[in-house]
Amino acid sequence: MNDLLIRRARLMDGQGSVDVSIKDGRILAAGNNVAGSARQMVDASGRLLIPAFIDAHTHLDKALTAPEGGVGSLEEAIEDFQRRSKDIDRGDLLERGRRVLRLALRHGTTIMRTHITVSENLGLRGIEAALELREEFAGKVDLQVIAMCSGPEPEPTAPLKELLEEALRLGADGLGGAPHLSEGMKLWVDYIFALAGKYGVVIDLHADETDSPSVASLEYIAAKTLENGYQGRVVADHCCGLAAVDAATAERTIAAVKEAGISIITLPSCNLYLMGRQDQGLVRRGVTRVRELQAAGVNVAYASDNIRDAFRPFGNADMLEEALITAQVLQMGTSAELEQVIKMGTYNAAAAIGLQDYGVRVGARADLVLLDATTPAGAIIGQVEKVCVIKGGRVAVRNDKKSDIII
Ligand SMILES: [Zn+2]
Structure with a gap:
């Protein structure tokens, strides 16, 4: 007997x-009139069944800490977190992390990658809490933990290096950072590649998150990826500076990214809020060249980044909401383009974070979402309910209580 049978679903390919x-x-069979009984049945009634959302770039340690007065720029948001890091304790980290993970699951996200700051102020408290949440939410939201290091120093300090090694020894899944924030960008990138290689973990770096025309860190990350044989195991995030460079530089950089097998994660909702703060009139939006990257065959995903913190006071851990923001700013509005956007938050995100057994296909892990729509376009435009969220073959969430407007 099957564990679960979903009847009469519509798939993204139009079937x-x-x-x-x-x-x-796991998915045992998918087709017309699949035979057999099941312990549990879900009648999709023609609704759209997609693989569960993957939020491939979040910051659980920062989430839900929005300061009352707001901030004026990326630099101020970084300072705000740095300042309050000393006072953030394990209980606070766990409580906020749980709230975000529950909200994400409710909205159909069953896999999440979180960047967690490792610093002299926060120590390893963020990492320890995230690893505890990874255990606690196993089978609900699979969590990948990236130990993130950054700073204005010309290179990582000795105490920071010790903390990062310990983060990996404790079981962090990968290494990250924001090397473009330092004049010694190359030394930060060199260190991260060396340490990741030593522990055999993936690399996920914030790159050129700046209004200036700059691809310095992205180009260097691409070169180091090839040099270290790390193709397919590196993600570069934001890449706002790529949007501002001239066409020839962009073309050259995108070719290097493609050759290095780097996935790009764009974070439009956060960058729209943070970037171009000194601009008046035509405010720069900080969103990278998604169309050109995709045309060159680079894997591009979107994610939510910051959820109600100093970097962005908005966000509901809802990848369908992020899909609408992404589609709007990228001017992707046709049915085909909106399907592409949904894929950026599902299949492309899976490829970016290295998942093999993902999707609506036989043999894949049964992480699925039933949307109250018949097409991806309808789901994004209507911001429809995630009727049913399935994690590891079990119904994890039901949101199918109808609400009627009376007048
Ligand atoms: Zn980020």
Whole structure:
């Protein structure tokens, strides 16, 4: 007997009335009139069934800490977190992390990658809390933990290096940072590649998150990726500076990114709020060249980045909400483009963070979302309900209580 049978679903490729059977957490069969009984049944009634959302770039240690007075720029937001880091304790980190993870699951995200700051002020408290949350939410929201280091210093300090090694020994899944924030960018990148290589972990770096025309860190990361044989295991985030450089520089950089097998994660909702703060009139938006990257065959995903903190006071840990913001700013509005946006928050995100057994296909892990729409365009434009969220073959969330407008 199957564990779960989903009847009469519509898939993203336009196939209608598909049945999906699930056993031992994996998709056993998908097709018309799949036979067999199941312990649990979900009648999709023609609604759209997609693989669960993946929020591939968040900051759980910062989430839900929005300062009352707001901030004026990326630099001020970084300072704000740095200042309050000394007072952030484990209990606070766990409590806020739980709230975000529950909210994410409610909105159909079953896999999340979080960057967690390692610094002399915060120590390893953020990492320890995130690793505890990874255990606690196993089977609900799979969490990947990236130990993130950054600073204005010309290179990582000795105490910071010790903390980063310890973060990896404790079990962090990868290394990250924001090397463009330092004049010694190359030394930070060199260190991160060396340490990641030593522990065999993935690399996920904030790159050129600046209004200035700059691809310095992205180009260097691409070169180091090739040099270290790290193709397919490196993600570069933001890449705002790529939007501001001239066309020839952009073309050269994008070719290097493609050759290095780097995935790009764009974070439009956060950058729209943070970037171009000194501009008046035509305010720069800080969103990278997604169309050109995709045209060159680079894997591009979107993610939510900051959720109600100094970097961005908005966000509901809702990848469908982020899809709407992404589609709007990228001017992707046709049915085909909106399907592409949904794929950026699902399949492309899976490729970026190295998931093999993902998708609505036989043998894949049964992480699925049933949306109250028949097409990706309808789901994004209507901001529809995630009727049912399935994690590892089990119904994890039901949001199908109808609400009627009376007048
Ligand atoms: Zn970030």
